[in-house]
Amino acid sequence: MFKEIKNKYLRYSSIFVFFVIIFFSALQLNFLWLFGYSPSYHDIKIPTLRVGSELYTADGKLIGRYFKENRTPVNFNEISPSVINALVATEDVRFYKHWGIDAQAVGRAVVGFGKEGGASTITQQLAKNLYRTRYNKSQGILNKIPLVRTLIFKLKEWMTAVKLESNYSKQDIITMYLNTVSFGNNAYGIKTASRIYFDKETKELSTTDAAMLVGMLKGTTYYNPIKNPARALERRNTVLSQMNKYKFLSRDSLTQLSKEPIKLKEGKMEDGSDGDSYLRAAVAKNLEKWCKDNGYDLYEDGLKIYTTIDSKLQKYAEEAVQDQMKTLQRRFYSVWGNEDPWYDSEKNKVDYPDRAMKNLPIYSLLQKKFPNNPDSVTAYFNKKKKMQIFTYKGDRDTLFSTLDSIRYYGKILNTGMMTMEPSTGKIKVWVGGIDHKFFKYDHVNQAKRQAGSTFKPFAYLTALEQGMSPCDKFTDKPVKIAFQDKGETKYWEPKNADYSVSYQEMSLRWAMARSVNTITAQVTEKVGWDNVVKWAHECGIDSHLESVPSVALGSNDVTVYEMVKAYATFMNNGVKTDPILVEKITDQDDNLIDEFKPKTKRVLTEEIAWLMTYMFRGGMEEPRGTSQALWDWPDLFRKNNQIGGKTGTSSDYVDAWYMGLTKDLVTGVWVGCDERTAHFKNGEQGEGSRTALPIFAKFMEKVYLDPKSGYTYGPFPKATVEITRTYNCPSPRIVRDTSSNDSVLVDSTDVAEPATTETAPTPVPTETEVKKEDKKPEPVQNQPAVVVPLTKKEERELKRKQRQEEREKRKNGDN
Template identity: 45%
Template sequence: MTAPHLIRSVVNRINTLLLIRSIWFPKLVKIVWIVTLTIAIGVPVYVYALIANPYNLFGAMPTLREIENPHNDFSSELISVDGVSLGRFIRYNRSPVTFSDLSPDLVNTLLVSEDHRFHSHSGMDFAAYFRVIKGMITFSAQGGGSTLTQQTAKNLFRTREEELSGKLSKLAEPLEILISKTKEWIIAARLEENFTKEELIALYLNTVPFNNNAYGIKVAAETYFQKSPAELNIQESALLVGMLQGTTIYNPVAYPERAKRKRNEVIQKLYRLGYIASQVETDSLKALPLQLNFNIQNHNEGLAPYFRAALQNELLPWCKERGYDLFESGLKIYTTIDSRLQQYAEEAMREHMALLQKNFEADWGDRNPWVDDNGYEIENFLEKKIHQTEAYKVLKLTYGNNVDSINLKLHEKKSMRVFSWRGQRDTLFSTWDSLQYYYKFLHAGLLAVDPSTGGIKAWVGGINHTYFKYDHVRQATRQPGSTFKPFVYGAAIENGFSPCQLYYDIAPAIPVNGRIYQARNANGTFGDGKQYTIRQALARSLNSVSIQVIKEIRPENVASFAKRVGITTPLDPVYSLALGTSDVSLYDMVAAYSTFANLGFYIKPYYITRIEDQNGNVIENFFPVPKQVLNESTAYTMIHMLKGGVEEEGGSSRALSEMVKSENEVGGKTGTTDNGSDGWYMGVTHNLVAGVWVGGDERSIHFPHWGEGSGGKAALPIWDKFMQKVYANAKAGFTQGAFKRPVEFNINFDCDKYTKIDSLLTIQ
C-alpha cells in the first residue's frame, strides 16, 4: 500500500471513530448516569422499603432495640453447690460464653479460617464479595463471602427461615436469597455499631451448631473434649472450626477420617497465614489423632438425671409465671446437690444393684417373679400389663377387635437396644418379650440430705433414666415396713417413755374387725418371751413390742407424730401402722429422719438456692424454713434410739462396715414389707441423712425368699457403700463425728436401774 493510500485509510478510520463517538458517547454517558442514579436512589429506596416492609413484601426485620439486645436461645443450666454443671434444660443445647472464656488458639483459628480481615472491615468484606463474583464468572469455587458478623446476624435473627419471608421472597429463589442477604448486611452493619469486635466473636460462637445436640462453643467443647472453651488447643480448635463448614459431613464421631482431613486443612491454613511458626510444627499437629473425649449431653445422660427431670416439672410453671423460657432464657439454676456425693450415690447404687439383680435372676431361674401371697405365679400378669402400653393402644386403634392381628404384632420380633447391667445390648425382641424382660428388673432410689439445712445433696431416682423414667425418690410411694417404727417410739418418747422401758417379746392378741390379730416377728415367731428395752426392741426390729407400744399410745397419736416430723402421705391410724403398712415416699422419710438429727427442727428438703438470668442478675433466692416440731430432748433421745441399731446386740445395722462406724455416731433402721417386695434402709449421721429403697416396680415382684429382699441385704449395702465413698473424700466436707446434743439435757440413758417389767406391759 502506498503512502497516500495509507494516510487516507487512517483518516477514514479516525472519521469513523469520531462519528461513532459523536453518536454513541452521549448515549453511553446517559446510560452511566442512569445506572448511577438508579443505584444512588434505588438502593436506599430498596433498603428503606425492606426495613419498612410495606404489605409484608420483604418479611419482618428485627428492630433496632432487638439488634442492640440480641436474644439467643440459650439453654438453662443446673449448677451444683460445688460449682459443677449438672446439665441443662435443652431445646437446643446451648450455653453462652464471653470473649474472656475463649482460648487465644480458638479465637485465632476462627479468624484465620473463617474471616481473616475481620478486624479491618465493618461487617461487610467487599474483597470477599469480588472473589465470589469472580468465582461465579469463571465457574470456579472461590469460597464464601459472608463475614462472621453476617453469619452472626443470620444465626441470631434466622433471616433464612420461612416465618421471616415476605411475599416477594416466595416468587423466586434468587430473589429470596437477595432479600435475605440484604437483611444480613443491614443487621451486620448495626451489630458492628453496637458491639466490639471481641463481643461479636463471642456472639458468633454462641450461635453456631456443632452437631450431636451441641449448640454454641461451650457445649461443643464439653461434648467433644470435656473441656471449657478456654482450654481448647490449636488442633481441638481446628477440628471445631472445621466443623462450621459442614457440621454433618465433618462430624468427628460419625466421620472421623473426613473430620481429620478438614481439621488438617485448617491447621495448614494457620501455617500459611503465619499463625503457626514452622512446617515442622504444622506436620506434627496434623499427625495427631482426633483425641475426642466424647460425651453427648441429653436429659438421660450425666449426673442426676432423675433430679433434673423432677426439677424441670417444678421450674416450668415458675418460669411461665415470670415470663421466662426454661429452655431458651439461659438461666443459671444453683442447686444444693453436691456433684461428688451425687457421683458416689450413683456409683454405690450401680455396684450393688448389678450384683443384687444377678442374685435375683439366679434365685428365680426360669420362673417369673410376679407371684401371689401363696408364692404361685399370677396368671395373665403380662396380658394385663401389655394392655396398658402405648404399643397395644396403637394396635387397638389400628386393628380394632381383631385379637389375632394384635397378638401377631405384639409377638413380632424386631431389632431393639435394651438395658442390661453389662451395658446396652442389641437384640431381637417383640413387644411381649420386652415387657417380660423389663418387669424382671429390681429398682431403687436414694436420697441424701444435710439435716441442718434441708439441702438435698444426692438424688438417685432409679437404676437408669434412659430406660426407666419413674422416679423412686418423690414420685413413688411404698410401704416402709419397720423403718416406720421410729415414729411409733418417737410418739412414745414424747409421751414420757424412756429408751430403757422394758417389754416382753410377746405378740399381744388384738381384736381387729371381729378377729384376733397377732403380729409375727421377722423370724416368723410370736416372740421369745424375753424382756427387752424399747431401744433394744427397735434395734432388733421386734414387731411384737412395737404393736404393744402403739396399742398403749394409740395409732392416731403415732400418725399425728409422723405427720408432724415430715410424712405427707395419708396414714391409716390402725395398729398395723406400727409395722409400716401405709405408703410413704423416700423423700418424706428422709425429711422425717432429718428432724431427729436436727434436734426437732423440721425443714422441708430443698434443692435450689438461687436462680440468675443469663446476665448474672439474681431473679430469686430460696431459703430453707425451719420449724420446730419436737422438743430437743425428744429428738436427741430418738437419735439415741436409732444408734441402738449399731450399738445393741442383734441390732439390724451392725452389718455396716467398720469404716463407716469407726469414730462415728451412726443411727440406722432397716425395713422390709411382709412379702419382701420392699427393702429399706434409713441411715442417720450428724451431718448427713440418707435413705434407700429397693424393690420391684410391682409389689408382687420380689425375691422368692423373704430374707434376700430384706432391707438389710437389699438396701443397707447401698447406703454403706455410699457413705464409705463420702468418707474417703475428706474434701467433700462430710466427715465422721458426733450428733448435736441439746444444751440442757439431763436424761440418763443408763438402763441398769430397769430391773423389772414396767406396768405399761399390761396390755389386754
Template identity: 40%
Template sequence: MATKKQTPTTQDFLKYIRWFWMLFAGGILFVILIFLFASWGLFGEMPDHTVLENPKTNLAAEIISSDGKTLGKFYLNDNRTPVDYEELPQHLVDALLATEDARFHNHSGIDAFGTLRAIVKLGSGGGASTISQQLAKQLFHGEGSKNKLGRMTQKIKEWIIATRLERQYTKEEIIAQYFNIYDFLNNADGIRSAARIYFGKEPKDLDLKESATLVGMFKNSSLFNPRRRPELTRQRRNVVLAQMEKYDFIDEKTKDSLQKTDLDLNYSPESHREGIATYFRGYLDNFMKDWIKNNLKPDGTKHDLYNDGLKIHTTIDSRMQLYAENAVQEHMSRLQTAFFSQNTPQKNPTAPFLDLSKDEVNRLLKNAMKQSERWRKMKYDLGKSDKDIEASFYKPTEMSVFAWRKGKATEVDTLMKPIDSIRYYKTFLRTGMMAMDPQTGHVKAWVGGINFRHFQYDQVKQGKRQVGSTFKPFVYAAAIDQLHYSPCDEFPDTPFCIEKGKYGNMEDWCPKNSGGEYGGSRTLKNALANSVNTITARLMDKVGPKPVIDLVKKLGVESDIPAVPSIALGTADLSVYEMVGAYAAFANKGVYTKPVMVTTIEDKNGTILYQFKPETRDVLGEEEAYVTVKLMQGVVESGSGARLRRTGAPDKFYKEVITGYPYGLSNAIAGKTGTTQNQSDGWFMGMVPNLVTGVWVGGDDRAVHFRSILYGQGASMALPIWGLFMKSCYADKTLDVSTSNFEAPSNLSINVDCSKGSGNYVSGEDSENAPDDLNF
C-alpha cells in the first residue's frame, strides 16, 4: 500500500515547527548561558558566598552615653549605623512592601508577574525590581551603566545576586539590610540616621506618617528631599499612604486624615560640629586615634574609626549633658549682654580689652592673626607672602559669625574685615564645665565652650587658667593632714608676710585681704567661707609650698606648679578637668579616682575590644577629707556661695546677671568660688556626695574682663551655671543626684561643729606691710 504523500503546505508547517522549537530551545539555552556567564563573572565581578555573607558597607563609629543614647558618630562619608529587623516598626515595613514590592513574600528574588508586566508595557506600568534586586543594586552596583547593553547586563547581574541573597538571608534580614543601606541624604545614611536626622527619634519610635515620608524617599531621595522640596516630598508621602490603603495595611479614614497633615520635620543634623556633647566628642576623637594607634587588630591592621562600625560606650549621661549645655547657654548669653553693655567703644576705646594701650591691642590682634586658620591656609596651602596675607585681613569679606540672639546661640551673615572678626570674637566670654561621680570617676557632663562650630578650643582639658581661691582648700587640707587642725581653730586676721627666701620666694610675700579689711580672729571655717587671704598665707607658712604641691600632684594635677608661697592664692594655671578630679577625692573620703570617659569599645559584632580599669589611690585619710569638705560647706552656708541657698526675690543685679536665681537649694553642698586678678577668671567648684562639678568663665585673653568685682567674681560668672545645672538635675526624678549629707567617718576625732566653741587659738606673727593681693 502506497504511503500518503505530504503536501508542500504540510512540509512547510513542520519546518516552521522545528524551527520554532529550535529557536525556543536555543533561546532558553542562550538565556541559561547568559546567566551562567554572568554568574561566572564574564560581565563583571560578581560577589562570592563570603562577600554575600558579609557585604562591605561603611559603618560609622557610634558614641553611646551611659544611659544608652547616641551622643554622636564618627564618620567620613557614610553616617550609617545598622539596626535589626526587630527595631523597625511594623508600619514602616508595611509602607515599604505596599510601595516597592507588594509580592515580596511570594517570590524568591525575582517577581515574574512584575517582570512580564514591565516587558509588555515597556516599563510604563511600573518597574519590575523587587526589594531584593534593589538591595543587590545598592550593595554591589550602584547606579551602573547608562547605555542599553550595560543596563541589560546589570539587570541580569541584579537578578542573579537577588536570588543568591534570597538563599543567603531571611526575608526579614533582606528588609533590614535594604533600610540600612539606603542613602536618605543630609548625612542620613540608613534608616537609623534618617529617623534621627529628619525626625529626632529612633526608628522604633517613628509614627505612621513619618514612616511613609521616609519610604517615599526610596523612589529618589534627591528629588523627594524633605528639606529642599517639602511639598513634593509631602505629595510622595501621600502616594505611599494611598498604596498602604490599597493593600489593606491602613483603612481609608486613616489615609485621608494623614494625607492632610504636614511633614512635621524635626531636623536634627548629625555633623561633627553640631548636636550634643560636641566638645566631648572632640576630646574623644583624639582618645580614639591614640587607642587605635596602640591597639591593632589580630591580623596586624589598624581599626578604622570612620568605617568599622565601632561602638564607643562612654560615661557621659545624656540628660546631665543636656542640662549642662542648657545652663551654659542660658547664663552665658545673659552674662555676655552685661559685658557688651559695659564695654562699648564709647565707654572703653580699647574694647573689649581693659588695661591695655592701643599698641598692646594691635600687637595682640596681630599675633592672633598669625595664629588663625586663614593665615595658615594662605601661607602654607597657597604660598602667599606675609604682606599679602596681612593685607587680606583688611578687606571686607562675606562671613557667618557667632552671635547670641534672645538667649540662643545663632549665626549671622555679615560683611566684615577678618581683622575685625578677630576682635569681635575676642569679645565673647568663654566657659568650661565638667561634672563627675567622685566614687566611680565617671565623667557625666563635659561642656568645653559656648559653641563648638565657632570656638573649638576645649576649655575643660585643653584650657588652663589661674584658679584663684579654688586652690585654697588644698592648702587647708595639707594643714589639716599635717597639723590636725579643726575648722573651729582660730587664727588672727591681721596682716601677715612670709619673709624673702624662706620658701624660695624672691621677695617678701605679704598678701592683702579683699577690701583691705582686718581685725580680730577667724575660725578656719569662717576664713575659707570668706576667702581670707592672710589666714591662707599663715597656713601656707606652717606647711610650706612643697607639701601642698605634693598633695595636689597626688590628687591628679599634672600641670607645673612653682614651689612658691603665692600658689596658696591660686596663681597656678590648671584645667577644669584637673580641678574636678582633685576635688572629687575630698567627696570620695580621700581616695583619688582618675576621671573616666570611656568604659568599653566594641566592634560591629559586639566583641569587646577595650574595657577600662579604674585607677585609684589613697591620698588623704577619711577624717582629713571629711573635715576639708565641712570647711567647704561653710562657703555655701555663709560665704561667697551662700546665694545658692537664698529664696528671696532677686534685686536688679540678680535679674540682669544671676541666671536662675533664686536657687533655693537646701541640701548639703560643699563648694568654693575663685576670682583672679582684675576679674580675669571666675570659678566655682561645687560638690554633693555623688557629683562634683567645676565651672570656669573668662575671656580668651586675660585683658578681656569686667571692671567691677560685682560682675566679675566667680560667684557671678561661674556659680550660676552650677546652680542652673543642679536645679535641672534635681528636677529630673530619673537621675539619682544626692540630697543627703556627706558621710562622716565613724572614728571622727576632729571637731567640726564650731557652735560648741571648742576650737583652739593659733597665734602668728603679724606684719604691717601688705601689698595688693593677686587673687581672692
C-alpha cells in the first residue's frame, strides 16, 4: 500500500515536472504565438540599453545627440556607493543573496496578498526595463485573458532574471539597472539624472542626492523634486530610513541628513547635448538611408558620428553670420520704415499676410466650421496670445496674433552658408539659418532660390568648352534674343543692372568679372542655353533647370549646397566631388563601424578648370570686378593671397549671393527673406556685394588670423598642364594722370606697356554688378597717361571718393 502511494506521488510529480518543462519551453519559444516574445540567449548576451547617438566635429567636439531616451551609460566604478546602498536598501535588500528571484519575498507577497510589498527584485526590474517584456509587441494571444496575462508577464521576468544572473555579475546587473531606469524630466540612467538634477558626476553624488534619486523610482512624477518638492523630500527621508534600517547609515547620520533640504542645481549633460540645430538635422537626414540599409537606429543604438565639420571654422562662420545679419536686419528696417516690403516683379504691392494666412491648414478648417461667418475666421487670426519671438537681442515674450506673427517673420532676413574643401569633398561649415529654434527650414540644402549672377560662370564655362578663350571679346550693347515658347516666337531683351550699355568691347574674363548681363546673354545665345544647362549639371547642379535664354542669369532655383559643389569642381582640377558631411561612425567603444569617402568624377579637363579659376580671379583683378568690396578687409590679402569669387543678385534684390574661392576652400552664402516678395528697395542696400559678400569676408578674415585654423594665405595653384588658350589678355587699367594725380580708366591699348592679368591690378570698387561705364577719357595735352601702381592708402582713398560720387549721383537721380 505504502509502495503504491509512493509510486503514485512519484508519477504525479514526474508528470508535473514534465508539464512545467513543456510549459516553460513553450513560453520561451512563443508556441503558436500564445505567449509573445521572450529574450533569447543572444539578447541576454548583448543587451540593448537604447542609448542615444552622439554627434562630433572632425576635431572631436560633441555638438549634438540623438535620443528617444536621454541616456548616457556609466560604469560601476563611476557610481557613488551611496547610490548602490540606497538602491539595495530600498528596492531589494537580499540582492546579493538571491539568484534573480527572491523566494522569501515571493512567499511574503503571496501570504500577505501583496500587502507586505512587491516581490520584484532588481534583476527582475532590469529584465522588464531592458527587454520591455510588458510591451504590446512582447505579448501573445493569451494576453487577452487578464489573470493569465499577468502570470505570463511574471513568469517571463523570472525566466529572464535567472538568465541575467547566470550571465552577469551582481555589479554588472546593478549597473545595467541604473543605466536603464527613468528619473523623469527626460532623464534616463543615473548619469543623466545626476547631471540634470544636481549638475554633478555620478560618483560625486552625496547620500541625500542618492536617496532622492532612488526615491523617485517609486514614481518619477509623484516624487519629482521640481514639480512636487514636499513629496520628494518625504520620500527621500524614507529611503534614508531604509538605509539606516539595513545598516548602510548610522542613526546620527540619519538624524542629521533628514533635516537637510533638497538642493537642486539644474545642469546639462555636455555642450551640444540638448536642443536641436541645422547641422544635427542635416546629419540625421544624411544618415537615413545608411541606417535603414545597415539596420541601425540613430536614436537608440549608441553610435558615435564624426562629421567633417571643423569646430573652429563653424564658430567663425556662425559669428560672421550673426554679426552681418544683425546689421542687415537693421538696414532692412531702416530702408522700409513703416512700409511693407512685399512687392511682386511688376512693383505691385502684395498682401503677403493674407496669402500666408490662407495657406495655413487651420484656415480651411475654420472656414468649414464657420462657412457663413468670415468675421469669426478673421477674429481667430487677429486674437492676441502669448508667444515667444526671435530677436537679435534674445528671445522675447510678447502678445501677438497669428497675423502679427506672419507680418513680423515676413520681414526677417535669413541666410544659408556652406564651406567645403574641394580636394577632399569635406564640408567644413554648415550654417542653415539665423536661429534653428524659430526657423527650422535649412537654407543650405532645403531652400532653393534664384542664383542670380552666380550662375553666369556656367555660360562662360560652356564657351571655353566650345573652344573660346578668356580673351575672346563681346560688346556691351542692347540685345534682343528670339526663342520658342510652346510653338510661339518670343523675344527676350536683357538689361544690365543699371539699365545702360557702354558699347565697350570686353574680354570674356572682364565681362564675367563685371557681371555684364548683355554680354552673358550673347554668350549664352552663341553656345546654346541647352549646353549651359548641360555643363551646370555636369559640374554638380542637381536641381531641374529650365532651358531658357535667361538661364545663365540665374533664373532657376538652386541650393547653396549645389552651388558650392559645382564651384568646387573648378577648384578641384575639374573633378566633381560629392560633398560628405559624415566622415566615420563608431560604436560606444570607438570600434569603427563605417567610414565614408566622397564619390568623384572627372567632368572638366585640367586646362578648362584652371582657366575657370583664372576667370574667377577677375572679380578681384579686373577693373570694376564685382568682388572688389573685399578690399574693405585688408587682412584677406596678406602674403600674396588670392581670392576669387562671384556675386549674385536676383531680380528686384530678392536673393543675394556670394560664392568665394580660395586655394583651400569654397564657400557659398545666400541672403534673403523666406518670403520671396520681400526685398530691398535698391541695389545699394540689397546686392550680393553688400549683403552676402561681407559674411564670406568676415569669416575668412577670422580663419586667416587664426594661426591654428590650418588654412593659410597664398595664391591659387599654378597650372599643372599646358595652357593652350590665350589668357593674358589686355584689359583697361587704372592709371594715374601724372599731371593731376587723378586716377582714371584707360584702355590698355592707350599705354605703351599694358600690364598682364597675371599681376593683380589696382582695384576699383563697385556698388552694383554692372555700373554705368564712364566715357573713355581724353588724354591730357602734353601729359600722356602712364601706368603707375597706386599705394594702398591711395587705393582706399580712390574707393572712398568713387562711392561718395556714386551716392551723390543716386541722390540727384543720375542713374
